[in-house]
Amino acid sequence: MSSQLSTLLSEQRRFPPTPEFAEGAHATQALYDEAVRDRLAFWAEQARTLTWIHPWQSVLEWTAPHARWFSGGQLNVAANCVDRHLSGARRNKAAIIWEGEPGDRRVYTYWELGQEVGRCASALKGLGVQKGDRVAIYLPMIPEAAIAMLACARIGAVHSVVFGGFSAEALRDRINDAECTVLITADGGYRRGSVLPLKRFADEALTDCPSIRHVVVVRRRPGGEGDEAFATMREGRDHWWHRLLEQAAPTCPAEPMDAEDMLFILYTSGTTGKPKGIVHTTGGYLTHVAATTKYVFDLKDEDVFWCTADIGWVTGHSYVVYGPLANGATVMMYEGAPDWPERDRFWKICARYGVTVLYTAPTAIRAFMKWGPEHPARHDLSQLRLLGSVGEPINPEAWIWYREHIGGNRCPIVDTWWQTETGGIMITPLPGVVTTKPGSATIPFPGISAKLVDVHGTVLEKGGGFLVLTEPWPGMLRTIYGDDARYRETYWSRFPGRYFAGDGAKVDDDGYWWILGRVDDVLNVAGHRIGTMEVESALVDHPAVAEAAVVGKAHDLKGQAIAAFVTLKDGHAATAEMRDDLKEHVAKKIGAIARPDDIFFSADLPKTRSGKIMRRLLRDIAEGRALGDTTTLADPGVVARLREMYEAEES
Ligand code: 7RM
Numbered sequence: 215m216s217s218q219l220s221t222l223l224s225e226q227r228r229f230p231p232t233p234e235f236a237e238g239a240h241a242t243q244a245l246y247d248e249a250v251r252d253r254l255a256f257w258a259e260q261a262r263t264l265t266w267i268h269p270w271q272s273v274l275e276w277t278a279p280h281a282r283w284f285s286g287g288q289l290n291v292a293a294n295c296v297d298r299h300l301s302g303a304r305r306n307k308a309a310i311i312w313e314g315e316p317g318d319r320r321v322y323t324y325w326e327l328g329q330e331v332g333r334c335a336s337a338l339k340g341l342g343v344q345k346g347d348r349v350a351i352y353l354p355m356i357p358e359a360a361i362a363m364l365a366c367a368r369i370g371a372v373h374s375v376v377f378g379g380f381s382a383e384a385l386r387d388r389i390n391d392a393e394c395t396v397l398i399t400a401d402g403g404y405r406r407g408s409v410l411p412l413k414r415f416a417d418e419a420l421t422d423c424p425s426i427r428h429v430v431v432v433r434r435r436p437g438g439e440g441d442e443a444f445a446t447m448r449e450g451r452d453h454w455w456h457r458l459l460e461q462a463a464p465t466c467p468a469e470p471m472d473a474e475d476m477l478f479i480l481y482t483s484g485t486t487g488k489p490k491g492i493v494h495t496t497g498g499y500l501t502h503v504a505a506t507t508k509y510v511f512d513l514k515d516e517d518v519f520w521c522t523a524d525i526g527w528v529t530g531h532s533y534v535v536y537g538p539l540a541n542g543a544t545v546m547m548y549e550g551a552p553d554w555p556e557r558d559r560f561w562k563i564c565a566r567y568g569v570t571v572l573y574t575a576p577t578a579i580r581a582f583m584k585w586g587p588e589h590p591a592r593h594d595l596s597q598l599r600l601l602g603s604v605g606e607p608i609n610p611e612a613w614i615w616y617r618e619h620i621g622g623n624r625c626p627i628v629d630t631w632w633q634t635e636t637g638g639i640m641i642t643p644l645p646g647v648v649t650t651k652p653g654s655a656t657i658p659f660p661g662i663s664a665k666l667v668d669v670h671g672t673v674l675e676k677g678g679g680f681l682v683l684t685e686p687w688p689g690m691l692r693t694i695y696g697d698d699a700r701y702r703e704t705y706w707s708r709f710p711g712r713y714f715a716g717d718g719a720k721v722d723d724d725g726y727w728w729i730l731g732r733v734d735d736v737l738n739v740a741g742h743r744i745g746t747m748e749v750e751s752a753l754v755d756h757p758a759v760a761e762a763a764v765v766g767k768a769h770d771l772k773g774q775a776i777a778a779f780v781t782l783k784d785g786h787a788a789t790a791e792m793r794d795d796l797k798e799h800v801a802k803k804i805g806a807i808a809r810p811d812d813i814f815f816s817a818d819l820p821k822t823r824s825g826k827i828m829r830r831l832l833r834d835i836a837e838g839r840a841l842g843d844t845t846t847l848a849d850p851g852v853v854a855r856l857r858e859m860y861e862a863e864e865s
Contacts, residue, residue, distance in 0.1 A: 225610050229617075230649040235599075235626060239646025241509045246647075249660035256661045257283075257688055260505040261497065264289060264540065265298045267470045270497070274686060279706040279713070280693075281686040282474050283498030290468035291477060291500055292368035295539035296331055297468065299324045304515070308544045311518065311567055312357050315404035315550025322357060324542070327364075330357075333459040334365035335466035340458075341428045343396055345370030345469055348479065350394040350426075351525075352376045352385055352416055354403025355549045358432045358455065359525040360535045362398045367477060370469035374479045374491070377526025378403050378410065380805040382418035384489075388481050391491055392695055393425040398455075400432040401445040406551045409435060413445040430455050473497025479695050480528055482634040483743040484704060485735045487751035491695030492528075492634050500540060502638035502689030506659060507537030510628055510642050511571050512600055520546035520564070521573040521602075527742070528634040529604055532689075533573060537638070552578060557585040561593035572620070573602035573630075577740040579612045580771045587619040595620060600645055603629045605741025606773045607729050613652035631655040631729050633715060634743075635705065637689025640664065641727050654726045662687055666721045671709040676721045680733065683713040735829070737766040737774050742807050744776070746829070749810065752803035753778060756796055758786040763819050763827045767812070767836040775811040777836040779819055779856070788815035812836070816856050823848045835860050 231239075249256040254273045261270070261284055270287030299305065309327040312320045322330065343349060349371045353359040359375070366373040374392050376385050389397065399416045402409035413431055420426055431445055432455040447454070471477075477496045481489040507513055511533075519538050523529035538545045546569055552560050560582075564572065582589070601621050603613070608629055617627055627650060631641040641664060643649075643656040650656060658664045663685035666674045671682075683690075690713070694701040708714040718730040732738060735746040746764040753762035761781040766774035780796065782788060793813045801809040820828045823846070834841050835857050844850050 225651060225653055227610070227614075227652055228649055229626070229651075231626060231646045236646040239512050239644075241512065241644035241647050243647055245509065245644070245660045253661050253663075253685065257501060260661075261287075261501040261688075264294050264497075264500060264504060270473060276686050278711055279702055281498075281690060283495075283686075283688045284473035284501070287473040287497050288470045289473065289497055289500070290368065290471055291496055291536065292331055292335075292364045293468040294500060294504075295364060295367075295536060296324060296328045299542045300328055304542045307515075307542070309539060310357050310360060310545050310547055312547045313549065313563060314356070315407075315548075315554055320357060327361070329464040330361045330459070331364045331368060332464040332466045333462040334361050335368040336462035336464075337430070337458040338365055338371065338396065339369055339466065340462060341396060341430075341453075343369060343371050346372065346476070347396070348372045348374055348392040348394040350374050350376060350385070350389050350392070350397045352378060352380075352397060352399045352412060353432065353525070354378045354400060354405075354410065354412065354434065355524055355547060356400065356403070356432065356434060357547065358398075358400070360539075360547070363478075363525070363531070363535055364539075368466060368468050370471055370475065372476045372478055374481070375526050375531065376481070377524060377805070378412060379524075379526070379807055381802055382415040383803050384805055385415065386419035386423055388489070388491075389419065389423045389426060391481075391489075392479050394423075395425055396428045396430065397423075397426055398430045398432070400434040402435050404434075404550050406554050409444065411444055417446070427451070428453060430458060432456075471496045474692070476692075478531065480531065480634055482528075483736055483745040483748055485745055485747060487745065487747040489745075489748070490697075490700065490704070492691045493693050493695050494637055494689070495692050498688030498690070499637050500536060502687065503532040503537035504540040506639040506642075507533060507541050507543070509644055510630060510639050510659070511573065511602065512645050513538065513541050513543050513571070515542070517570045518544050518546055518567055518597075519571045519573070520548075520569045522548065522552075522560070522575070522578065523573075523604075528637070529573075532638050552581070553585070556589075558589040558592055561590045561595060564595055564598060565593040568597040570597050571600045571602070572598060573604065575605040575741040576603055576608040576612055577606065577772055579603065579608065579616050582620075583612060583615045584771065587615075590619050595622065598622070598625055601625045601627045603627065604632070606738045607731055608653060610652035617652075626650065629653075629655045631717075631727065635691040635715075636683075636687070637691065640683070640687070641729070651726060654722070654728050656726050658727075664727070665712070666719060667709060667712075671712070674721070676723060676725070678718065678720045678730075680709070681715045681717045681719040681727070681729070682709050683715065737764075737776060739766075739774050739776060739807060740772040744804075744808050748804060749776060749778065749800055749808055752800045752808070753780060753796060755803060756799045758782050758792065759796070761819060763829060763832055764810070765829050765833045765836055767833070769811070776808065777812040777814070777832075778810040779814050779816055779832055781816055781819060814856075814860055816859060818849070818852045818856075820844075820852045820856065821848050822846050
């Protein structure tokens with residue numbers, strides 16, 4: 215048994231909901247009962263909270279592995295997230311409260327958000343964007359990111375948001391895979407006091423993106439329009455956002471979309487080198503994220519909801535933009551790093567804006583823990599009433615620290631398990647109803663069917679196994695963009711007829727889920743999914759590299775760190791400069807998040823007789839463990855030599 219599993223098994227602490235919280239909570243036991251009685255009726259009831267242009271004919275049409283939810287129905291996502299809040303008291307309510315890293319601030323009321331979305335939508339139309347066209351968004355965490363997404367949704371264009379931390383090459387691959395016609399970017403974004411030159415990266419990407427016709431550039435830097443260092447504008451192709459929107463009409467009709475029309479594509483890492491374009495559609499996705507936002511975060515009109523995820527990840531899509539805005543909530547948005555200029559930046563923000571619900575990642579919580587409780591202690595966090603966690607397993611110590619030092623031992627914690635592919639939260643406690651256990655995501659959301667299976671696909675009541683989803687759910691991915699065969703193969707072939715999430719899990723005697731993490735060759739570095747193959751492809755792309763094997767290595771803060779074993783081509787020396795050069799090369803190919811922590815040079819890699827690299831053994835070496843079974847190795851001597859070298863280098 216792994217040490218992780220045994221620690222989790224011994225966790226005995228229980229946190230039942232307080233009567234005060236339960237009394238005011240949206241969620242009730244009845245919600246679970248209803249969903250058990252009739253799953254589809256439950257989801258239909260959630261869908262009815264949205265505004266539809268045309269009612270649906272059937273709740274679900276399921277021809278495995280393809281689902282159609284709310285077929286025949288028509289709606290517009292932007293109209294649901296903005297327009298419908300403009301007729302009553304919410305018209306003047308803050309939709310987005312934003313703070314930039316340098317300390318600049320902006321607030322958009324729902325009315326103002328509507329005007330900006332309208333202008334951006336009109337401007338995109340003016341550039342020739344039509345329903346179904348793909349628009350790439352490569353922006354920092356600024357309000358324009360949400361505005362651009364909603365503007366696309368308004369006119370029926372499909373957005374593909376690319377995380378601002380990704381490299382030019384990663385952006386180029388994503389633009390080309392979806393054949394985007396427009397790119398929306400910025401002259402720069404702030405991170406730890408310096409400017410990330412996004413437009414320069416974009417220009418580098420665009421040297422080989424034949425489908426792009428126009429580039430819209432947000433001026434993020436003060437007076438940046440004339441600053442050639444950050445944005446050189448190409449006549450005819452490039453347009454400043456502020457100029458374009460100034461001339462555009464603030465009203466733009468919302469395109470009636472079929473429930474199954476595409477809303478967005480979001481790329482995520484898999485086990486091969488090529489990222490998958492995860493396809494999400496309109497009616498089911500919005501139903502799922504609206505319902506989970508309401509019940510998991512217990513969102514009320516008075517709340518200030520802060521999901522700290524970047525808009526470039528699915529968490530930003532579902533719980534910064536679509537879920538909260540569909541509920542007419544006030545969203546907090548922050549551009550920069552949690553330790554800039556000081557390690558109390560998050561707590562300063564919580565106090566200044568009276569944040570009531572905070573949703574962040576274990577990697578951040580572990581960093582806060584390391585920095586010490588004196589940072590949150592300096593600020594008034596008494597407005598907080600609910601805390602959330604997402605992105606990776608949260609260890610019980612971090613959970614307890616979060617509860618005590620951020621939540622004042624008063625706020626319930628919701629540990630939410632889900633994926634880019636699931637669209638919205640799948641396994642989570644509902645606050646006010648479910649007793650929590652530190653480290654457990656608890657039980658499936660109402661209307662979600664999760665099961666534990668063994669290697670043969672046999673359903674297990676409890677114990678350890680693989681997490682599968684046995685019934686379609688409204689926010690599920692519909693396919694992989696342009697590659698339905700890969701969709702079937704990746705998610706539906708391991709356990710036929712069931713969706714395999716790629717995670718290992720344990721179910722305890724109470725039926726609670728303890729997610730253990732990925733069982734495939736996908737790493738989770740600080741809550742970000744990175745395929746080992748992606749990093750390996752980047753390494754072998756370097757002219758000096760003959761072969762590379764990448765593994766995850768346990769890391770205190772990041773959960774996992776990247777360790778790479780590299781064999782160099784003849785004539786290249788294994789020097790410290792080479793090591794730095796390779797790290798830099800990976801960062802340039804994929805982005806800084808994929809930069810390996812360790813690179814080890816080796817003349818050979820341990821392989822089976824059929825030539826498969828035995829990553830399990832490399833992990834053992836990287837983590838300093840006793841070696842597992844080496845009997846299947848073609849040359850058992852390789853590992854011993856490798857370990858000696860590794861240990862010599864480490865010391
Ligand atoms: C939302 C998101 C998905 C992978 C998933 C898991 C891991 C996410 C939790 C978690 C344990 C959690 N989407 N994961 N949430 N593991 N407990 N609460 O992160 O597509 O980027 O990643 O993240 O391994 O498969 S994602």
